[in-house]
Amino acid sequence: MNAFLAVIGRDLRLALRQRSDVALVVMFFVLTGAMFPLAVGPEPNLLARIAPGVTAVAALLAVLLSLERLFLADYEDGNLELLALAALPLELVALAKVAAHWLTTGLPLVIAAPVIALLYDMPADGLAVTLLALALATPSLSLIGAVGAALTLGARRGGVLIPLLVLPLYVPILIFAVSAIDAELAGLTALPNLLLLAAILAFALPFTPIAAAAALRQALT
Amino acid sequence: MNAFLAVIGRDLRLALRQRSDVALVVMFFVLTGAMFPLAVGPEPNLLARIAPGVTAVAALLAVLLSLERLFLADYEDGNLELLALAALPLELVALAKVAAHWLTTGLPLVIAAPVIALLYDMPADGLAVTLLALALATPSLSLIGAVGAALTLGARRGGVLIPLLVLPLYVPILIFAVSAIDAELAGLTALPNLLLLAAILAFALPFTPIAAAAALRQALT
Amino acid sequence: MTMHRFANPGRFMRFADRALPWTLGAMVLCLGAGLYLGLFVAPPDYQQGESVRIMYVHVPSAWMALFVYTNIALASAASLIWRHPLADLVAKASSPIGAGFTFLALATGSLWGKPMWGTWWVWDARLTSVLVLFFLYLGHMALMNAFDDQARGRKAAAILALVGFVNVPIIKFSVDWWNTLHQPASVLRLDGPTIHSSMLWPLLLMALGFTFYYVTLLFIRVKSDLLAARARALEVAALQAGE
Amino acid sequence: MSLFEGKDLTCIRAERWVFQGLDFTLAAGEALVVIGPNGSGKSSLLRLMAGLIRPAAGQLTWCGQALEEAAHRSRLHYLGHLDAVKPVLTAREVLNGWASLRGASAERVPEALDRFGLTELAELPCRLLSAGQRRRLALARLLATPAELWLLDEPSVGLDKESQGRLAAVIAQHQAGGGRVALATHEALDLEDPRQLDMGALTPPAAPELVW
Amino acid sequence: MSLFEGKDLTCIRAERWVFQGLDFTLAAGEALVVIGPNGSGKSSLLRLMAGLIRPAAGQLTWCGQALEEAAHRSRLHYLGHLDAVKPVLTAREVLNGWASLRGASAERVPEALDRFGLTELAELPCRLLSAGQRRRLALARLLATPAELWLLDEPSVGLDKESQGRLAAVIAQHQAGGGRVALATHEALDLEDPRQLDMGALTPPAAPELVW
Numbered sequence A, B: 001m002n003a004f005l006a007v008i009g010r011d012l013r014l015a016l017r018q019r020s021d022v023a024l025v026v027m028f029f030v031l032t033g034a035m036f037p038l039a040v041g042p043e044p045n046l047l048a049r050i051a052p053g054v055t056a057v058a059a060l061l062a063v064l065l066s067l068e069r070l071f072l073a074d075y076e077d078g079n080l081e082l083l084a085l086a087a088l089p090l091e092l093v094a095l096a097k098v099a100a101h102w103l104t105t106g107l108p109l110v111i112a113a114p115v116i117a118l119l120y121d122m123p124a125d126g127l128a129v130t131l132l133a134l135a136l137a138t139p140s141l142s143l144i145g146a147v148g149a150a151l152t153l154g155a156r157r158g159g160v161l162i163p164l165l166v167l168p169l170y171v172p173i174l175i176f177a178v179s180a181i182d183a184e185l186a187g188l189t190a191l192p193n194l195l196l197l198a199a200i201l202a203f204a205l206p207f208t209p210i211a212a213a214a215a216l217r218q219a220l221t
Numbered sequence C: 001m002t003m004h005r006f007a008n009p010g011r012f013m014r015f016a017d018r019a020l021p022w023t024l025g026a027m028v029l030c031l032g033a034g035l036y037l038g039l040f041v042a043p044p045d046y047q048q049g050e051s052v053r054i055m056y057v058h059v060p061s062a063w064m065a066l067f068v069y070t071n072i073a074l075a076s077a078a079s080l081i082w083r084h085p086l087a088d089l090v091a092k093a094s095s096p097i098g099a100g101f102t103f104l105a106l107a108t109g110s111l112w113g114k115p116m117w118g119t120w121w122v123w124d125a126r127l128t129s130v131l132v133l134f135f136l137y138l139g140h141m142a143l144m145n146a147f148d149d150q151a152r153g154r155k156a157a158a159i160l161a162l163v164g165f166v167n168v169p170i171i172k173f174s175v176d177w178w179n180t181l182h183q184p185a186s187v188l189r190l191d192g193p194t195i196h197s198s199m200l201w202p203l204l205l206m207a208l209g210f211t212f213y214y215v216t217l218l219f220i221r222v223k224s225d226l227l228a229a230r231a232r233a234l235e236v237a238a239l240q241a242g243e
Numbered sequence D, E: 001m002s003l004f005e006g007k008d009l010t011c012i013r014a015e016r017w018v019f020q021g022l023d024f025t026l027a028a029g030e031a032l033v034v035i036g037p038n039g040s041g042k043s044s045l046l047r048l049m050a051g052l053i054r055p056a057a058g059q060l061t062w063c064g065q066a067l068e069e070a071a072h073r074s075r076l077h078y079l080g081h082l083d084a085v086k087p088v089l090t091a092r093e094v095l096n097g098w099a100s101l102r103g104a105s106a107e108r109v110p111e112a113l114d115r116f117g118l119t120e121l122a123e124l125p126c127r128l129l130s131a132g133q134r135r136r137l138a139l140a141r142l143l144a145t146p147a148e149l150w151l152l153d154e155p156s157v158g159l160d161k162e163s164q165g166r167l168a169a170v171i172a173q174h175q176a177g178g179g180r181v182a183l184a185t186h187e188a189l190d191l192e193d194p195r196q197l198d199m200g201a202l203t204p205p206a207a208p209e210l211v212w
């Protein structure tokens, strides 16, 4: 436990060493969100239609971008060996790193989501669900992404390989998140979709760290 | 000249050593394109409306993702010093690396674009212009992106910093590319927008390598 | 930062100390007069009504957004060409201020947009390009702090500022090049201003006041940066004495 | 008396035979110096000992029992070719982090820094450290938390004369305390009665290419 | 006779004074061995000589003239702490690539590989090479294309005894051919009448003259 927190603390310190770092993910999120109106044109009603989708996709991509460095840096500078030899099993190390990753990536995105909602002037109730959906979705994104990140260690262009491995697994999350928001905006209940998101999270939480750890061991031999 | 080609050849060999690498960018491009129908729902007319925008954005993001590794690998393993001491000025080295980057990223995207056009069943003439627009836009993306990639060497979280620096500069390219396609689809002429794209390229070609080289020198001190 | 040789910050400090009270006073005067004229003397617009008074904040801040970025670009050029460390500091101190002005232009603009265009935000060329400018500022600030070695961050940011400068003319002339909701320039145009003097005066006074505000803040921030640098130098000296 | 022992070990990396039929024993207080030409398998052997890679054949035992992963992890320090130093953290933070990773407190960190002459540099971000200073920081890890078995891959690389002396002293002290150390090196280090294991003297693997 | 000379050099890295008032001369056929404790500035000096970083004060001259960038680049080989070896390329490809980067043909590559005993490893992807094998490959660069001035940062790190001999021989031959070499090292290398530059003996940089 002690060591578990140590890993989280270590990664948090690394990320927060420059306060700007966290801001960066958020900015990417907002920038991508801001890009679509430029791309699809300014009609407000069209924008309103795609707002939920864009929010989800932008969040998803922001997480994707931040994934590559999740293990790569430690792998390249020899820290991964040390982590593998640390006092706690590699599965927990992986879980701890994912937790830190979410705290520095997923959480800020949830907090920043209102900005995008504003750019597309989304109604307030829709915003509430959006936040809820993101809060449930982003941890799963980090967990699943960690597996991809671990698998691609050693492969060059990991930056592109990870999305390839991970995106298909992200699709259900994406769909449920968007449907939840759409349902709310359409005046229906978002609950079922939110529950599905929760289910995915509950499922990913125990298993992905095991997979990630296995991949990390491979990378070390 | 000889050495210039040598740099290109070197990077091409590195990229093609794992043939998958090029495929990866393309797949990311297609996957992102495929994600939006899932995100915004299946109405054909809506999809038709956003098709050009999505194509452009997907291409832009694919390039963006591949940017980080452009100089980073060489920087971390000590090759950048050797390149800086090569027989040709650093500006040309940068230009050569950009050329290689385009050949392994931009060009494949252009070739793969029809797939997305097909996903959104875009009319043939629209496709022609799409290809033209991408062919003119992607080199500029690589050129401008190179500056961002070089500037962020040694900075942590380069993967997220690069988009923040580069996306704002990408905006005009994005807009002109999309407007070109939209114009064509609306039965108007795409020519003026295509010319604007060409102008941007002509402007970026001489200047961005200089900026990139300056940034690389900074990174080496 | 190799202050030790190339610059004489001492001189700058003395100058800043002497100039500060004046710029401060000028700022208060201009802003006071400008606000008074703008809010109470100047007539309401025959079609926009009272809401036109937003202009007296919106327009100057928009101008400043462009002006400050231009300054940053110039300072960056100076730092890259003549390696003058003060230029670096000016650029570093300017970007947060410029970002502030840009945000003000955006905020007041969209406040104005609600009554005029019926929406907070439209994705037209002028508005978008200003939004881009805002992100350029953010990028500049982020890059500035992205390195452990401050000198490296400064140089990198300088290069970025020069590259990003291409956006400024785009913003300025977006309204002329593309047909947008936003109205074209009526003050800063080659063939002279075309708005009534009762509106022009408060506008110019506000612009002047904003400029003095910028200069004042610039002096203060650069001064504090120099002091920080000095503190760091002392610290390093202590460390190396230990080695 | 407890013995760390390897019997008839075979190592295959990327389908290439590195060595085969290798035996070693390492008793408390002993130092095992692994020498041999480049590519003879010194690093591979140390990674085997650390449990980072598994032997293709043969087995590792700790006082008779086959290695129990968690227990083995917690009793060893491994120092590879890479320094595992984070450029953005200060020397002290690196050591503290490592200590807490091992579930230990940071009380020994100051002494560890001191033993390798890093006290003055403790507050600098590591990217400002020179190659040898980094190496010394990596070595300071050995003292930051206690461990019975040290596995050191060319520990003295990049160290100046003085630091090499410090290293020798530290190792000697470790042995005196009943600790054991296995290290690969090309340079002569003065250790207390080292036993040598010459990888060059092993029967060389069949061929440098693939062997199916 | 042409002289590579540095006068009153000051080096500042990340706001920290590394050394000041350093002079050196390097004539054709000479070897300059830079020694000194970790962090004394050996690598920094070599990077200065290579033109990778600019001196904060003082100047570098080549037979009297201030350095002309392009010319200087083409006349030197720089070998840093990093091996600059691409894991996915084979040893031969790495050298060929480097040769053509220097605008030279690849004719000398086979000999270069041979001189450092890499011939049988030439077709392996470099990720399979051991630390010392990588270092040898980095060294082979020196022979892959001719260059008058060699700047070597701890070239012998990780080399086995035999390879150290090869290195010494290669350097001696280079000097005999009128080439000049400046190298930083902590180990004793047997060179032809080396001149020593002890960074440790320099007057340590005074506390930097403050901002004001």
Ligand code: HEM
Pocket (backbone or CB within 6 Å): C055, C058, C059, C062, C063, C105, C106, C107, C108, C109, C110, C112, C113, C114, C116, C117, C126, C127, C130, C131, C171, C172, C182, C183, C184, C185, C186, C187, C188
């Ligand atoms: C967020 C939305 C807006 C942004 C980003 C924005 C941006 C700008 C910028 C950059 C300028 C400087 C133009 C120049 O120097 O040539 C400007 C000037 C101006 N803006 Fe806006 N604007 C916005 C909304 C509005 C609205 C809603 C109105 C009123 C209908 C308005 C009225 C003006 C006027 C009258 C000027 C002065 C033009 C001149 O005389 O030069 N703006 N704005």
Ligand SMILES: Nc1ncnc2c1ncn2[C@@H]1O[C@H](COP(=O)(O)OP(=O)(O)OP(=O)(O)O)[C@@H](O)[C@H]1O
Pocket (backbone or CB within 6 Å): B221, D127, D128, D129, D130, D131, D132, D133, D158, E013, E014, E016, E018, E036, E037, E038, E039, E040, E041, E042, E043, E044, E045
């Ligand atoms: N990349 C860098 N950026 C800033 N400062 C650095 C950098 N590398 C080293 N330094 C500083 O410069 C000083 C000299 O470093 P340098 O690497 O030249 O020493 P060195 O003599 O090569 O040491 P070693 O024998 O360990 O290689 C060190 O004290 C270090 O603090």
Ligand SMILES: Nc1ncnc2c1ncn2[C@@H]1O[C@H](COP(=O)(O)OP(=O)(O)OP(=O)(O)O)[C@@H](O)[C@H]1O
Pocket (backbone or CB within 6 Å): A221, D013, D014, D016, D018, D036, D037, D038, D039, D040, D041, D042, D043, D044, D045, E127, E128, E129, E130, E131, E132, E133, E158
């Ligand atoms: N990461 C790796 N993957 C696959 N094979 C490897 C790897 N590293 C080394 N090898 C192979 O294993 C053999 C032994 O490598 P090892 O690093 O153990 O040698 P070494 O004795 O440590 O050499 P050095 O003295 O240069 O460090 C080498 O011939 C090399 O081809």
Ligand SMILES: [Mg+2]
Pocket (backbone or CB within 6 Å): D042, D043, D044, D081, D153, D184, E130, E131, E132
């Ligand atoms: Mg080894």
Ligand SMILES: [Mg+2]
Pocket (backbone or CB within 6 Å): D130, D131, D132, E042, E043, E044, E081, E153, E184
């Ligand atoms: Mg060094």
